Amino acid sequence: EAAVTQSPRNKVAVTGGKVTLSCNQTNNHNNMYWYRQDTGHGLRLIHYSYGAGSTEKGDIPDGYKASRPSQENFSLILELATPSQTSVYFCASGRDRGGTEVFFGKGTRLTVV
Amino acid sequence: GQGVEQPDNLMSVEGTFARVNCTYSTSGFNGLSWYQQREGHAPVFLSYVVLDGLKDSGHFSTFLSRSNGYSYLLLTELQIKDSASYLCAVRDQNNYAQGLTFGLGTRVSVFP
Numbered sequence: 001e002a003a004v005t006q007s008p009r010n011k012v013a014v015t016g017g018k019v020t021l022s023c024n025q026t027n028n029h030n031n032m033y034w035y036r037q038d039t040g041h042g043l044r045l046i047h048y049s050y051g052a053g054s055t056e057k058g059d060i061p062d063g064y065k066a067s068r069p070s071q072e073n074f075s076l077i078l079e080l081a082t083p084s085q086t087s088v089y090f091c092a093s094g095r096d097r098g099g100t101e102v103f104f105g106k107g108t109r110l111t112v113v
Numbered sequence: 114g115q116g117v118e119q120p121d122n123l124m125s126v127e128g129t130f131a132r133v134n135c136t137y138s139t140s141g142f143n144g145l146s147w148y149q150q151r152e153g154h155a156p157v158f159l160s161y162v163v164l165d166g167l168k169d170s171g172h173f174s175t176f177l178s179r180s181n182g183y184s185y186l187l188l189t190e191l192q193i194k195d196s197a198s199y200l201c202a203v204r205d206q207n208n209y210a211q212g213l214t215f216g217l218g219t220r221v222s223v224f225p
Contacts, residue, residue, distance in 0.1 A: 031212070033212055040217070042200070042215045043200070045212065094212065100144060100146065101146070101161060102146075102212065102213065103158070104156050106154065107155055
């Protein structure tokens with residue numbers, strides 16, 4: 001069964017600290033995505049990737065970096081975490097670049113204090 | 114610009130039906146997906162439509178009218194476990210690589 005696994009599932013970070021959210025997929029999908037979901041905003045795209053070695057900016061990339069070292073792994077990096085980055089983060093993968101069907105991980109709840 | 118609009122909430126009764134509406138505006142429509150998201154869980158894919166008309170998938174059906182920028186998700190024979198948020202997401206051929214633009218979701222509450 002297709003699987004997208006995120007770690008950690010919960011994280012508390014201090015303002016100014018570095019946070020790395022990890023994502024692993026066993027779908028063998030080329031395309032991977034990082035979203036955040038906030039009340040009143042829905043799912044918003046932060047970064048995405050076409051394949052190993054590629055990262056692209058989504059709709060709200062400021063304050064975030066991404067890394068795709070392999071087909072399976074896609075990380076989201078907050079170099080200097082801020083309270084405004086408190087959110088639920090979802091990683092997803094999709095076979096079709098346009099996102100016809102996207103498989104989501106269970107999410108990471110990040111709290112920046 | 115691009116926008117996806119959905120009503121915030123919808124209430125219905127077990128055994129009946131619920132219709133979740135979605136309107137969208139996009140410069141190059143290239144498909145619409147529906148996802149179910151239970152509280153505290155990840156979105157789960159339900160359906161994808163790109164042609165006009167009704168697509169019957171049993172418990173879930175979807176309708177699309179491209180000329181009106183409108184879709185709905187029809188849930189029939191509702192069960193309590195259908196209580197969830199339902200997200201509409203649009204694919205834009207002019208912004209293809211980024212994937213989907215999501216609406217805020219409609220929270221469907223099913224009562225006995």
